[in-house]
Amino acid sequence: MPAPGPERTWQLVIPVRGTAPSKSRLALPDSARERLARAFARDTVRAAVEASTVARVIVVTAEPAREVFEAMGARVVSDPQPPSLATAIARGLAACDPDAPRAVMLGDLPALTGAALDEALKAAGRLDRAVVPDADGTGTTLVTAAARVPHSPAFGTGSFARHLAAGYVSVADAVPDRVRSDVDTLDDLARAASLGLGASSRRACAAINAPVGATTRR
Numbered sequence: 091m092p093a094p095g096p097e098r099t100w101q102l103v104i105p106v107r108g109t110a111p112s113k114s115r116l117a118l119p120d121s122a123r124e125r126l127a128r129a130f131a132r133d134t135v136r137a138a139v140e141a142s143t144v145a146r147v148i149v150v151t152a153e154p155a156r157e158v159f160e161a162m163g164a165r166v167v168s169d170p171q172p173p174s175l176a177t178a179i180a181r182g183l184a185a186c187d188p189d190a191p192r193a194v195m196l197g198d199l200p201a202l203t204g205a206a207l208d209e210a211l212k213a214a215g216r217l218d219r220a221v222v223p224d225a226d227g228t229g230t231t232l233v234t235a236a237a238r239v240p241h242s243p244a245f246g247t248g249s250f251a252r253h254l255a256a257g258y259v260s261v262a263d264a265v266p267d268r269v270r271s272d273v274d275t276l277d278d279l280a281r282a283a284s285l286g287l288g289a290s291s292r293r294a295c296a297a298i299n300a301p302v303g304a305t306t307r308r
Contacts, residue, residue, distance in 0.1 A: 099143065099145055099190060099191055099215075100141075100143050100144045100145060100190070100191050100192070100193055100211050100215075100234075101144075101145060101146045101148065101186040101187060101190050101191070101192050101193070102138050102141075102144050102146070102147050102148065102192075102193045102194075102195060103148045103150065103179060103182030103183055103185075103186065103192070103193070103194045103195070104131075104134060104135055104138060104147065104148070104149050104150070104164075104182075104194075104195055104196070104197045105149075105150045105151070105169070105175055105178040105179055105182065105194075105196065105197060106131040106135070106149055106150065106151040106159070106169075106197040107127065107131075107151070107169075107173065107197075113126060113127045113198075113273075113274065115274045115275050116273075116274070116275060116276060116279070117275070117276055118276075118298065118300070122298040122300070125294045125297065125298060126273075126279075126291070126294050126295070126298070126300070127198070128155065128290075128294075129200065129288075129290040129291045129293065129294035129295075130197065130198045130199070130200045130273060130290075130291055131151075131197040131198070132158060132159075132162075132288070132290040133199075133200045133201075133202065133287070133288025133289070133290045133291050134195070134196075134197045134198065134199045134200070134202055134288075135147060135149055135159050135162055135164055135197065136162055136288060136290075137199070137202040137203050137204050137206070137207055137288065138164075138195070138202075138204070138207060139162050139163045139164060139204075140203070140204030141204040141205075141207040141208050141211070142204065142208055143207070143208045143211045143212060143215075144207070144211070145190065146165060146186075147162075147163070147164040147165065148164065148165050148166075148167055148182045148185050148186065149164045149165070149166050149167070149182075149197075150166075150167045150168075150169050150178040150179070150181055150182040151166060151167075151168075151169050152168060152169035152171065152173065165185070167181055167182055167185050168181075169181075175245055175246070176244075176245075179194050179243050179245070182194070183241060183243075188237070188238055189237050189238060190237050191215060191234065191235065191236050191237050192234065192235050192237075192241055193211065193214070193232060193233065193234040193235075194232070194233050194234075194241075194243045194245075195207075195231060195232045195233075196230075196231055196232075196245065196272060198272045198273050198274070199231060199268070199269065199271060199272055199273075199282075200271075200273060200279075200282050200287045200288050200290075200291035201267075201268045201271050201282040201283070201285040201286055201287055201288070202268050202269060202271075202288070203268060206265070206266040206268040206269050207269060209264070209265055209266055209269075210222055210232060210261065210264075210265040210266070210269045211234070213261040213264035213265060214232070214234040214261055215234075215236070217234075217236070217259050217261070218235065218236045218239045219233075219234065219235045219236070219239060219241070219256075219257055219258045219259065220233070220234045220258060220259050220260070220261045221233045221234075221250065221253040221254065221258035221259065221260055221261070222260075222261060222262060222265050222269055222270060223250040223260060223262050223270065224250070224270055224271075224272050225267070225270045225271055225272070225278070225281065227250065227262075228247075228248055228249075228250055228251070229245075229247070229248075229249050229250060229272070230243075230245055230249040230250050230253055231269060231270055231272050232265075232269060233245075233253055233258060242256060244256065267285055268285050271285060276300075276302075279295075279300060279302050280302050282302075283295070283302035287302075
């Protein structure tokens with residue numbers, strides 16, 4: 091990770107599965123889904139490390155490729171077994187400094203860039219607790235809490251409504267589409283590709299001939 095500076099305040103937890111079951115709604119063979127899931131995670135973590143507002147990226151994973159994330163500059167925490175998203179997030183947050191702002195972001199944002207994440211975190215930083223919905227407006231891609239503010243992420247189906255009910259404030263209107271473009275289906279992948287995929291995701295799509303259309307990075 092780059093050295094902390096005046097802007098680098100956020101600690102960001104990213105749970106990573108990188109397996110075929112984690113992307114079961116993608117209408118592709120298991121091997122293709124696994125390849126894409128791992129590529130999405132790599133591009134998401136790379137963008138997070140590049141963000142100028144992020145002081146530390148904590149990846150929670152059981153992946154054998156953990157050294158890939160460590161080489162990017164992330165800290166890797168072992169995913170508890172059996173796998174549980176809620177437990178993985180809790181373990182990641184436990185590794186954070188409670189005296190700094192904390193964020194949790196899912197690892198399936200292949201169009202994410204550091205600049206786009208900076209915009210989202212700067213908007214979230216004006217609130218005690220903030221939430222970014224996915225493109226469909228029902229799920230969540232990013233949820234944040236200020237220093238010393240209780241943080242209770244609740245990802246899963248219908249998570250955006252749960253976060254709002256828990257007191258998180260939406261910053262949807264203040265964040266780029268790249269931060270909201272998680273990928274669960276082929277339509278989602280095409281939408282992310284129209285924004286510009288990261289290098290790992292572009293290579294994975296090319297390797298499996300995924301029908302994503304344009305993949306120009308902007």
